[in-house]
Amino acid sequence: MNGGQLLFYLLATTACVGAVAVVVSQNVVRMAFWLIIALGSTAGLFFLLHADFVGATQLLIYVGGTVVLLIFGVMLTASGPYVQIRTAPAELVLAGGIGTLFLLMIASTVYQVDWEDATRRLAEHAPIDHPQTAYNDAAEGNTVRPLGLALLGTRPDRDLGSDSEGLSTGYLLPFEIASVHLLVVLIGAAYLARAKRRVTPNETP
């Protein structure tokens, strides 16, 4: 066992423990705390896979954004000191069934993939070498330039030095669609949050 494997088992265990504790605990804010543990460990797993960008995004969006808003919402709306969530037995059975089905689906997917073949084909289609700009190489997570260029629609990691004349497609369209979607959401939120004040003629200051 090497250091990476040890860290993997450690992070995977904390992620699973956190996830189970989210389900088991009754208090909403404790759930949020365990959610932080689970999501943070998942981000750690991404870092371990040298996917720095994805790991940091996980931390920023899920841990730093969503869970903060969750706790904030609970603090704003709670009527008593500590909000408890009680689940009815029927809900427990239903949720347990759905969870088990989902677990079976993921497990069957994982076991159906021929991992050795996938690794071999991945090596065949690996992006061509390009000069590195940082202290570590791309295999150690320094992939932000290829990622950024792919989001701008160019793939120099694939196209440069290859024999084919055509150019690979990037992710410009999905990227733009996502940004427009976010803009729409922002405008909608601003519209909903706007204070609607009707001035009646009788009301004089």
Added chain:
Amino acid sequence: MLRRSLETLLAFWDSSRFQSDSDRKISFQNAFGMPPVFAATTLREYFQDGWQLPEMWSFALAAVIHAVLLIVLFGLAPFAFIWLERKVSGRIQDRLGPTRVGGRFGWLQSLADGIKLVQKEDLVPKAADGMLFRMAPYLVCIASFAVFMVIPFSDGWVAVAADVGLFVLLAILSLEVFGIILAGYSSGSKWSLFGGMREAAQMVSYEIPLALCALIPVVTLGTLNLSEISAMQSGWLVNWMIFHDPFTFVAFFVYFTVATAGCKRAPFDLAEAESELVGGFHTEYSGMRWSFFFLGEYASMYAVCIVAAILFLGGWNTGLGPLDAALADARAVTADGFVGSRYLANVIGMLVTLFKGFLLIFVQIWLRWTLPRLRIDQVMLTCLKYFVPISCFLFLGAVIWPLALSTFLGRTQIGIFGDASPPLGERVPRAAASAQPEPGGADVSSTGATRDQVLPLATLSEHGAAE
């Protein structure tokens, strides 16, 4: 056509690249037959190649050394700054501040405070949620400690040399708010709850202008890697990002203000607000748990100040062109494998970085004892109505600036400083060239020569297999 432009793009990217240390190492081994101990660029390589330790142990040992070094900084920085805060506040209020403990200036006052705090009883209120109450201070500490992992203190002196360093840093910085919110919520006290809610609202809003201002150097320099951002500001003072264009100049001040607010420092310290909320989120805490909050606060103050120094004030560069060039030459490993000069140059670089951070901290302390505290609605108004639009405008301006300059002047920089301020693309290859002397002693000055030295990765792996 498209392919042509793509090739040009990569050629530019290639020429402005920062020579990676692994390339340097391999080429030194090729050129000088140097033992791997001297060519090692990371601690893990050093233990693995030099000491012949197995991979796992060299990994663990390197991790422990990095962590211990950072913990020393993480602990000592608050130790010094709490003393400084008391001294400066005393002077500003026409007092002396601490004078007795540890000799003349009371410089051991923080140690005395620490001993006092350790002895205090560890109280948990009856109404509190015990587990969260106990856990919250650790969350604050872990988040503000983890920020230091990606900060480069000198050329190559960084625990994790991530290519998305700034992004990781901003992500980790946003985690600190959890500890505060959980502390506020779990204390079972109204004052704490108000403090926690204010902190949550404040942090969520101030993160936006903070990230936007941090993005301005990123779009100007074209990299998220903090080491590269710092390396590209080498040379004379005018090469620092703050003097790059009017927008980055203003952006520095906006970043600094917003970062001060992000660390909940006065005049933005609404979360604790002694005069209205008793102590805010830490009202119910005592002893060591209370002091953990302040350990985290001062450490994250120092972290954001060092980041400001790296992003806008040249990082480890001194701002004096010839001195920077001499230090960059000293950093290069010489042919006989003498690494002492490199070490010394890096120590100087680290001191420069830490000193710039220290100056900014001093300004934060000065502000705290000069300005009155804002009201919560004023804090939110300042952020949403002023800082967010200002930082959006600055971001837009910084993007348009090089475009406008190249349209009207035909170059991407003002260029009134002449040779003292070469265009951005020309700064880094010079550093890379000086970092890697040609074995034959040939003068490496043009970017073309630097590009020829690029070893493809295939050669690297081949070499690794041959070892």
